[in-house]
Amino acid sequence: MDRLLSTQVAVVLLLGLLRVEGRCELNRTEEHCACYNLSEESVGSIIQCLPATVVEFWGGELQSFAGLPIRDPDAATIDMLGSLLVRKIVFGDLLVPEELLARVLRFFSYTQVRELAFERCAFQGRGDWRQMAGQELPILALRFHRVSSAPLAGREQDLSLLGSWLRALQELALTGCRLTHLPCAIGRLLGALRSLDLAQNSLGDESLGAAFCGEAFPRLQALSLRRNRLSSYHGACRSLQRLPQLQHLDLSQNELLPAPGSSCRWPPSLQTFNLSGAGLDEVPAPLPPRLEVLDMSHNHLRAVDLSLRFLKRLLLSHNALRAAPSAAGCPALRSLSLDGNLLSELPWQELQRLREVAAAGNPFHCSCAGAGGLQALAGRGQLGQGWPQDYVCQSPPGYQGRLVEAVPVSVVQCRPAAIIVPICLLLALLGAAGAGCLLRARPGLARSCRGA
Numbered sequence: 001m002d003r004l005l006s007t008q009v010a011v012v013l014l015l016g017l018l019r020v021e022g023r024c025e026l027n028r029t030e031e032h033c034a035c036y037n038l039s040e041e042s043v044g045s046i047i048q049c050l051p052a053t054v055v056e057f058w059g060g061e062l063q064s065f066a067g068l069p070i071r072d073p074d075a076a077t078i079d080m081l082g083s084l085l086v087r088k089i090v091f092g093d094l095l096v097p098e099e100l101l102a103r104v105l106r107f108f109s110y111t112q113v114r115e116l117a118f119e120r121c122a123f124q125g126r127g128d129w130r131q132m133a134g135q136e137l138p139i140l141a142l143r144f145h146r147v148s149s150a151p152l153a154g155r156e157q158d159l160s161l162l163g164s165w166l167r168a169l170q171e172l173a174l175t176g177c178r179l180t181h182l183p184c185a186i187g188r189l190l191g192a193l194r195s196l197d198l199a200q201n202s203l204g205d206e207s208l209g210a211a212f213c214g215e216a217f218p219r220l221q222a223l224s225l226r227r228n229r230l231s232s233y234h235g236a237c238r239s240l241q242r243l244p245q246l247q248h249l250d251l252s253q254n255e256l257l258p259a260p261g262s263s264c265r266w267p268p269s270l271q272t273f274n275l276s277g278a279g280l281d282e283v284p285a286p287l288p289p290r291l292e293v294l295d296m297s298h299n300h301l302r303a304v305d306l307s308l309r310f311l312k313r314l315l316l317s318h319n320a321l322r323a324a325p326s327a328a329g330c331p332a333l334r335s336l337s338l339d340g341n342l343l344s345e346l347p348w349q350e351l352q353r354l355r356e357v358a359a360a361g362n363p364f365h366c367s368c369a370g371a372g373g374l375q376a377l378a379g380r381g382q383l384g385q386g387w388p389q390d391y392v393c394q395s396p397p398g399y400q401g402r403l404v405e406a407v408p409v410s411v412v413q414c415r416p417a418a419i420i421v422p423i424c425l426l427l428a429l430l431g432a433a434g435a436g437c438l439l440r441a442r443p444g445l446a447r448s449c450r451g452a
């Protein structure tokens with residue numbers, strides 16, 4: 001009985017931390033199982049989820065389980081846990097007593113669960129994490145979205161008890177959690193972390209400096225700080241310059257002030273930089289020198305002049321550009337987005353060497369060269385989405401509101417000189433020949449000219 005109970009408790013806790021009364025729905029093709037409204041005693045429904053690799057639990061409450069006696073699993077339970085197929089578990093819309101979490105987390109060490117996600121959950125109280133000391137878990141990715149808990153500050157003790165596990169963690173997301181601080185100790189602990197997503201929090205310039213204190217996150221490759229309260233480009237550079245392996249950085253949707261004359265150097269490893277919607281009215285400097293992808297869309301840029309040798313993809317849509325940037329400083333450029341600017345013409349000859357150009361929603365001047373250049377780019381499949389319906393002429397008046405695609409650019413319309421000059425020449429030659437005939441053969445006019 002004891003063993004049965006302990007097995008049951010283990011399965012239930014793992015596959016939902018509790019007994020499920022609501023329904024579970026398995027999607028076999030996706031190997032995905034979702035359970036809703038967990039409540040009373042019923043393990044039955046959860047059995048359905050056994051073939052799934054992703055199991056989700058939405059709704060319900062866990063407080064009543066916080067007091068359950070949970071013992072160490074026996075050999076049979078350990079076998080059973082090891083044979084579960086589940087790799088990812090999602091908990092959503094739940095109140096989670098931290099006490100309970102602290103007691104069941106170690107059960108995961110017998111499973112092959114790689115990823116654990118909490119969405120819109122509230123962690124309550126404080127758990128006793130001593131049992132986790134020295135425990136290693138197979139979980140490599142941990143995600144919290146819109147989760148509330150006791151503040152992280154001042155919990156270094158708990159964190160260090162989880163140290164053996166956290167030191168191996170590879171991905172962490174703490175998004176939409178109203179985070180204002182991230183203790184430096186966390187970064188020091190997360191020595192293997194490769195990806196950190198802190199989007200949609202309230203981190204300011206100073207808390208960034210504190211979170212990325214020396215030696216924090218030594219292996220970090222991807223960092224998102226999208227939509228926080230950062231305001232200093234220079235400050236962000238100063239805080240992040242010590243991340244030796246950083247490749248992808250997202251600072252989009254912050255209101256950044258550029259820092260003219262800043263001497264800060266970004267990590268040279270940076271390849272992808274997202275400055276979309278960052279309130280920029282000029283290109284900030286310095287930029288990381290080895291960038292391959294730069295997104296500065298949705299800003300207020302009026303002019304862009306870049307020199308980035310390795311840049312492959314440049315996104316400048318939804319700015320206030322009146323002239324396309326010169327591609328000369330970016331010899332490796334392959335893709336350029338210029339949608340929604342104020343461009344009346346494109347340097348289409350220069351753009352021909354790119355693989356992809358997007359320039360929908362600009363007020364095009366449909367001269368023969370302009371319209372013809374765009375049509376030629378489109379003809380070679382170089383224009384991205386939006387062709388032809390979003391490429392509209394603004395001028396000359398005769399073409400206003402017409403699609404660029406519909407502007408006639410045949411030689412007759414566009415380069416009449418190209419046709420008229422040869423025709424005139426021909427006429428002139430014929431005329432000259434005729435006149436010659438007339439002069440030379442005036443007496444025998446009809447005969448001589450027939451012979452010519």
Ligand SMILES: *[C@@H]1O[C@H](CO)[C@@H](O)[C@H](O)[C@H]1NC(C)=O
Nearest residue numbers: 025026027028029030031032
């Ligand atoms: C399983 O998921 C796929 C893709 O989301 C969906 O098309 C299909 O209808 C689902 N099957 C069931 C039984 O819900």
Ligand SMILES: *[C@@H]1O[C@H](CO)[C@@H](O)[C@H](O)[C@H]1NC(C)=O
Nearest residue numbers: 226252253274276277293295
């Ligand atoms: C940059 O971030 C925005 C969100 O702020 C996103 O929509 C966009 O796709 C990102 N750009 C790139 C190149 O990933």
